[in-house]
Amino acid sequence: MNPTSLADRDLIRQFVEGGDQDCFTALVERYRSRVFRLAASILGPGAGMEAEDVTQEVFVQVHRKLHTFRSESAFSTWLYRIAQRRALELKRRARYRHPHTGDAVLEAMPTAQADGLASATDRQEKLALYAAVEALSEPTRSTIFLHYWLGESVESIAELKNARPGTIKSQLHRGRQRLARLLEAQP
Amino acid sequence: MTDSRDLPIKGEGVDDALHDLLGSAALPRMHVGFEQRLERAIADDAPKRRAARTARIVLWSYWVVATLVTVAIGWYVRDSFGPGPGLWISLGGAVCLIFAVLSFCLLASVPAIHRNRKRTFGR
Numbered sequence: 001m002n003p004t005s006l007a008d009r010d011l012i013r014q015f016v017e018g019g020d021q022d023c024f025t026a027l028v029e030r031y032r033s034r035v036f037r038l039a040a041s042i043l044g045p046g047a048g049m050e051a052e053d054v055t056q057e058v059f060v061q062v063h064r065k066l067h068t069f070r071s072e073s074a075f076s077t078w079l080y081r082i083a084q085r086r087a088l089e090l091k092r093r094a095r096y097r098h099p100h101t102g103d104a105v106l107e108a109m110p111t112a113q114a115d116g117l118a119s120a121t122d123r124q125e126k127l128a129l130y131a132a133v134e135a136l137s138e139p140t141r142s143t144i145f146l147h148y149w150l151g152e153s154v155e156s157i158a159e160l161k162n163a164r165p166g167t168i169k170s171q172l173h174r175g176r177q178r179l180a181r182l183l184e185a186q187p
Numbered sequence: 188m189t190d191s192r193d194l195p196i197k198g199e200g201v202d203d204a205l206h207d208l209l210g211s212a213a214l215p216r217m218h219v220g221f222e223q224r225l226e227r228a229i230a231d232d233a234p235k236r237r238a239a240r241t242a243r244i245v246l247w248s249y250w251v252v253a254t255l256v257t258v259a260i261g262w263y264v265r266d267s268f269g270p271g272p273g274l275w276i277s278l279g280g281a282v283c284l285i286f287a288v289l290s291f292c293l294l295a296s297v298p299a300i301h302r303n304r305k306r307t308f309g310r
Contacts, residue, residue, distance in 0.1 A: 032217070032221065033217070036215070036217055037215075040215040045209070045212045047215075048213075048216060051215055052215075052217055052218065055217070055221075056224060056225055056228055059229075060229055064232060126208050129204055133205075133208075133209075144209075148205040148206060148209040149209035149210070150214070150215075177201075179201050179205070
Protein backbone atom coordinates (compact mmCIF):
# COMPACT_ATOMS: atom_id res chain seq x y z
CA MET A 1 0.00 0.00 0.00
CA ASN A 2 1.18 3.53 -0.77
CA PRO A 3 2.37 5.03 2.55
CA THR A 4 1.10 8.51 1.68
CA SER A 5 -2.50 7.27 1.92
CA LEU A 6 -2.03 5.83 5.44
CA ALA A 7 -3.08 7.58 8.64
CA ASP A 8 -0.36 8.92 10.97
CA ARG A 9 -0.76 6.13 13.53
CA ASP A 10 -0.38 3.43 10.84
CA LEU A 11 2.73 5.09 9.45
CA ILE A 12 4.20 5.33 12.95
CA ARG A 13 3.38 1.70 13.74
CA GLN A 14 4.93 0.42 10.51
CA PHE A 15 8.03 2.53 11.03
CA VAL A 16 8.52 1.58 14.69
CA GLU A 17 7.63 -2.10 14.37
CA GLY A 18 8.89 -2.85 10.87
CA GLY A 19 11.52 -0.14 10.37
CA ASP A 20 9.82 0.97 7.15
CA GLN A 21 11.72 4.10 6.12
CA ASP A 22 9.13 4.95 3.46
CA CYS A 23 6.60 5.47 6.24
CA PHE A 24 8.93 7.91 7.96
CA THR A 25 9.49 9.71 4.64
CA ALA A 26 5.71 9.97 4.24
CA LEU A 27 5.45 11.59 7.68
CA VAL A 28 8.21 14.05 6.75
CA GLU A 29 6.44 14.87 3.48
CA ARG A 30 3.18 15.42 5.31
CA TYR A 31 4.48 17.69 8.06
CA ARG A 32 7.73 19.33 6.97
CA SER A 33 6.10 22.43 5.54
CA ARG A 34 4.01 23.05 8.67
CA VAL A 35 6.98 22.44 10.99
CA PHE A 36 9.03 24.85 8.88
CA ARG A 37 6.35 27.55 9.04
CA LEU A 38 5.95 27.14 12.78
CA ALA A 39 9.73 27.46 13.26
CA ALA A 40 9.85 30.46 10.91
CA SER A 41 7.05 32.17 12.85
CA ILE A 42 9.05 31.90 16.06
CA LEU A 43 12.39 32.88 14.52
CA GLY A 44 10.92 35.73 12.44
CA PRO A 45 11.72 37.20 9.01
CA GLY A 46 15.31 36.84 7.80
CA ALA A 47 15.86 33.52 9.57
CA GLY A 48 14.68 31.14 6.86
CA MET A 49 17.87 29.06 6.97
CA GLU A 50 17.68 28.72 10.72
CA ALA A 51 14.04 27.65 10.39
CA GLU A 52 15.16 24.97 7.93
CA ASP A 53 17.88 23.85 10.34
CA VAL A 54 15.27 23.59 13.09
CA THR A 55 13.00 21.58 10.78
CA GLN A 56 15.85 19.17 10.05
CA GLU A 57 16.76 18.82 13.73
CA VAL A 58 13.13 18.18 14.63
CA PHE A 59 12.84 15.31 12.15
CA VAL A 60 16.20 13.84 13.21
CA GLN A 61 14.91 13.86 16.78
CA VAL A 62 11.57 12.39 15.72
CA HIS A 63 13.39 9.61 13.84
CA ARG A 64 15.33 8.81 17.02
CA LYS A 65 12.45 9.10 19.49
CA LEU A 66 9.40 7.95 17.56
CA HIS A 67 9.34 4.68 19.50
CA THR A 68 8.68 6.70 22.68
CA PHE A 69 5.56 8.32 21.21
CA ARG A 70 2.63 6.74 23.05
CA SER A 71 -0.28 8.05 20.98
CA GLU A 72 -1.82 9.80 24.00
CA SER A 73 -2.12 12.90 21.84
CA ALA A 74 -2.17 13.41 18.09
CA PHE A 75 1.18 12.93 16.38
CA SER A 76 0.98 16.49 15.03
CA THR A 77 0.61 17.89 18.57
CA TRP A 78 3.70 15.99 19.71
CA LEU A 79 5.64 17.07 16.62
CA TYR A 80 4.69 20.75 16.85
CA ARG A 81 5.61 20.81 20.52
CA ILE A 82 9.11 19.54 19.69
CA ALA A 83 9.40 22.10 16.88
CA GLN A 84 8.24 24.92 19.11
CA ARG A 85 10.72 24.00 21.85
CA ARG A 86 13.62 23.72 19.40
CA ALA A 87 12.81 27.03 17.70
CA LEU A 88 12.45 28.85 21.03
CA GLU A 89 15.81 27.46 22.18
CA LEU A 90 17.46 28.71 19.01
CA LYS A 91 15.72 32.08 19.34
CA ARG A 92 17.00 32.46 22.90
CA ARG A 93 20.56 31.60 21.84
CA ALA A 94 20.38 33.96 18.86
CA ARG A 95 19.05 36.79 21.01
CA TYR A 96 21.90 36.29 23.45
CA ARG A 97 24.46 36.40 20.63
CA HIS A 98 22.81 39.12 18.50
CA PRO A 99 20.62 41.32 20.74
CA HIS A 100 19.85 43.87 17.96
CA THR A 101 17.89 43.63 14.74
CA GLY A 102 20.16 41.92 12.23
CA ASP A 103 20.94 42.86 8.63
CA ALA A 104 19.03 39.82 7.38
CA VAL A 105 15.84 41.21 8.94
CA LEU A 106 16.39 44.64 7.41
CA GLU A 107 16.94 43.09 3.99
CA ALA A 108 13.72 41.11 4.33
CA MET A 109 11.76 44.35 4.83
CA PRO A 110 11.16 46.10 1.51
CA THR A 111 10.81 49.89 1.39
CA ALA A 112 7.66 51.09 -0.27
CA GLN A 113 8.68 54.52 -1.57
CA ALA A 114 11.38 55.19 -4.10
CA ASP A 115 12.44 58.72 -3.10
CA GLY A 116 15.10 59.18 -0.43
CA LEU A 117 13.49 61.03 2.49
CA ALA A 118 10.12 59.33 2.28
CA SER A 119 11.86 56.00 1.92
CA ALA A 120 14.00 56.64 4.98
CA THR A 121 10.96 57.70 7.04
CA ASP A 122 9.02 54.69 5.87
CA ARG A 123 11.93 52.44 6.75
CA GLN A 124 12.20 54.00 10.23
CA GLU A 125 8.48 53.45 10.86
CA LYS A 126 8.70 49.88 9.66
CA LEU A 127 11.68 49.20 11.87
CA ALA A 128 9.83 50.71 14.84
CA LEU A 129 6.83 48.48 14.15
CA TYR A 130 9.06 45.45 13.65
CA ALA A 131 10.87 46.18 16.93
CA ALA A 132 7.47 46.46 18.64
CA VAL A 133 6.40 43.09 17.21
CA GLU A 134 9.67 41.57 18.39
CA ALA A 135 9.03 43.00 21.86
CA LEU A 136 5.78 41.05 22.13
CA SER A 137 5.93 37.95 24.27
CA GLU A 138 5.33 34.40 23.06
CA PRO A 139 2.92 33.06 21.94
CA THR A 140 1.48 36.39 20.74
CA ARG A 141 4.52 37.25 18.60
CA SER A 142 4.57 33.98 16.66
CA THR A 143 0.78 34.19 16.21
CA ILE A 144 1.19 37.67 14.71
CA PHE A 145 3.92 36.36 12.37
CA LEU A 146 1.86 33.34 11.36
CA HIS A 147 -1.16 35.47 10.56
CA TYR A 148 0.32 38.61 8.99
CA TRP A 149 3.58 37.31 7.56
CA LEU A 150 2.85 33.73 6.58
CA GLY A 151 -0.83 34.39 5.83
CA GLU A 152 -2.16 31.51 7.96
CA SER A 153 -5.84 31.52 8.88
CA VAL A 154 -6.98 31.53 12.49
CA GLU A 155 -8.04 27.87 12.15
CA SER A 156 -4.70 26.66 10.81
CA ILE A 157 -2.81 28.60 13.51
CA ALA A 158 -5.06 26.95 16.09
CA GLU A 159 -4.14 23.56 14.65
CA LEU A 160 -0.40 24.36 14.65
CA LYS A 161 -0.48 25.61 18.21
CA ASN A 162 -2.92 23.05 19.53
CA ALA A 163 -5.22 25.84 20.72
CA ARG A 164 -8.82 26.87 20.14
CA PRO A 165 -9.56 29.39 17.39
CA GLY A 166 -10.97 31.71 20.07
CA THR A 167 -7.61 31.70 21.86
CA ILE A 168 -5.79 32.62 18.66
CA LYS A 169 -8.27 35.44 17.95
CA SER A 170 -7.72 36.69 21.47
CA GLN A 171 -3.93 36.59 21.00
CA LEU A 172 -4.22 38.59 17.78
CA HIS A 173 -6.51 41.12 19.47
CA ARG A 174 -4.21 41.55 22.47
CA GLY A 175 -1.17 41.72 20.19
CA ARG A 176 -2.66 44.54 18.14
CA GLN A 177 -3.62 46.46 21.27
CA ARG A 178 -0.15 46.06 22.73
CA LEU A 179 1.49 47.16 19.46
CA ALA A 180 -0.70 50.25 19.32
CA ARG A 181 0.30 51.15 22.87
CA LEU A 182 4.00 50.53 22.20
CA LEU A 183 3.99 52.65 19.04
CA GLU A 184 1.91 55.48 20.50
CA ALA A 185 4.40 55.68 23.37
CA GLN A 186 7.21 56.34 20.89
CA PRO A 187 8.20 59.97 20.14
CA MET B 188 -16.23 48.52 21.96
CA THR B 189 -13.47 49.47 19.51
CA ASP B 190 -12.02 46.65 17.43
CA SER B 191 -8.25 46.52 17.92
CA ARG B 192 -7.86 46.38 14.13
CA ASP B 193 -8.94 50.01 13.95
CA LEU B 194 -6.57 51.31 16.60
CA PRO B 195 -4.62 54.14 14.98
CA ILE B 196 -0.84 54.00 14.58
CA LYS B 197 0.32 57.31 13.21
CA GLY B 198 -2.61 57.59 10.87
CA GLU B 199 -3.33 53.96 10.01
CA GLY B 200 -4.80 50.95 11.78
CA VAL B 201 -2.62 48.32 13.42
CA ASP B 202 -4.06 45.71 11.11
CA ASP B 203 -3.13 47.71 7.98
CA ALA B 204 0.31 48.52 9.34
CA LEU B 205 1.03 44.88 10.08
CA HIS B 206 -0.25 43.79 6.67
CA ASP B 207 1.90 46.47 5.08
CA LEU B 208 5.02 45.50 7.05
CA LEU B 209 4.83 41.74 7.24
CA GLY B 210 2.71 41.06 4.17
CA SER B 211 5.46 42.47 1.98
CA ALA B 212 8.34 40.77 3.81
CA ALA B 213 10.10 37.96 1.99
CA LEU B 214 8.48 34.60 2.69
CA PRO B 215 10.73 31.84 3.99
CA ARG B 216 11.29 28.96 1.60
CA MET B 217 12.71 25.53 2.09
CA HIS B 218 15.59 24.76 -0.22
CA VAL B 219 15.55 21.97 -2.76
CA GLY B 220 17.00 18.68 -1.53
CA PHE B 221 15.71 18.85 2.05
CA GLU B 222 14.93 15.10 2.06
CA GLN B 223 18.46 14.19 0.97
CA ARG B 224 20.04 16.42 3.62
CA LEU B 225 17.71 15.02 6.24
CA GLU B 226 18.62 11.48 5.19
CA ARG B 227 22.33 12.27 5.59
CA ALA B 228 21.73 13.95 8.95
CA ILE B 229 19.82 10.88 10.20
CA ALA B 230 22.58 8.57 8.94
CA ASP B 231 25.20 10.70 10.75
CA ASP B 232 23.14 10.95 13.93
CA ALA B 233 23.71 7.45 15.35
CA PRO B 234 27.55 7.38 15.08
CA LYS B 235 27.77 10.90 16.52
CA ARG B 236 25.62 9.98 19.49
CA ARG B 237 27.66 6.83 20.05
CA ALA B 238 30.88 8.86 19.95
CA ALA B 239 29.45 11.38 22.43
CA ARG B 240 28.34 8.59 24.78
CA THR B 241 31.76 6.94 24.59
CA ALA B 242 33.43 10.27 25.31
CA ARG B 243 31.20 10.76 28.38
CA ILE B 244 31.96 7.27 29.70
CA VAL B 245 35.71 7.79 29.15
CA LEU B 246 35.60 11.11 30.96
CA TRP B 247 33.71 9.80 33.97
CA SER B 248 35.97 6.76 34.18
CA TYR B 249 38.94 9.10 34.00
CA TRP B 250 37.61 11.12 36.93
CA VAL B 251 37.00 8.02 39.01
CA VAL B 252 40.48 6.66 38.28
CA ALA B 253 42.05 10.07 38.92
CA THR B 254 40.31 10.35 42.29
CA LEU B 255 41.36 6.82 43.29
CA VAL B 256 44.97 7.49 42.23
CA THR B 257 44.95 10.75 44.19
CA VAL B 258 43.71 9.01 47.33
CA ALA B 259 46.27 6.21 46.88
CA ILE B 260 49.11 8.70 46.42
CA GLY B 261 47.97 10.63 49.50
CA TRP B 262 47.84 7.42 51.50
CA TYR B 263 51.29 6.37 50.29
CA VAL B 264 52.76 9.78 51.05
CA ARG B 265 51.29 9.70 54.56
CA ASP B 266 52.73 6.22 55.22
CA SER B 267 56.16 7.10 53.88
CA PHE B 268 56.71 10.55 55.34
CA GLY B 269 54.61 10.44 58.47
CA PRO B 270 51.15 11.85 59.11
CA GLY B 271 52.08 15.52 58.72
CA PRO B 272 48.81 16.99 57.42
CA GLY B 273 50.46 19.89 55.59
CA LEU B 274 52.61 17.66 53.43
CA TRP B 275 49.73 15.24 52.80
CA ILE B 276 47.32 17.99 51.75
CA SER B 277 49.79 19.87 49.61
CA LEU B 278 50.95 16.79 47.70
CA GLY B 279 47.40 15.49 47.29
CA GLY B 280 46.22 18.92 46.22
CA ALA B 281 49.00 19.24 43.66
CA VAL B 282 48.09 15.88 42.13
CA CYS B 283 44.39 16.84 42.14
CA LEU B 284 45.20 20.08 40.39
CA ILE B 285 47.18 18.32 37.66
CA PHE B 286 44.31 15.90 37.05
CA ALA B 287 41.78 18.74 37.05
CA VAL B 288 43.78 20.66 34.42
CA LEU B 289 44.15 17.55 32.28
CA SER B 290 40.42 16.81 32.58
CA PHE B 291 39.52 20.38 31.69
CA CYS B 292 41.68 20.17 28.55
CA LEU B 293 39.98 16.93 27.61
CA LEU B 294 36.51 18.37 28.30
CA ALA B 295 37.22 21.38 26.12
CA SER B 296 37.64 19.09 23.14
CA VAL B 297 34.30 17.32 23.73
CA PRO B 298 31.78 19.93 22.43
CA ALA B 299 32.96 19.18 18.89
CA ILE B 300 31.92 15.58 19.42
CA HIS B 301 28.67 16.57 21.15
CA ARG B 302 27.62 18.94 18.42
CA ASN B 303 24.93 17.09 16.62
CA ARG B 304 23.62 19.77 14.33
CA LYS B 305 24.28 19.39 10.67
CA ARG B 306 24.64 22.81 9.14
CA THR B 307 23.25 22.63 5.67
CA PHE B 308 24.63 25.76 4.08
CA GLY B 309 28.07 25.97 5.62
CA ARG B 310 27.53 29.28 7.39
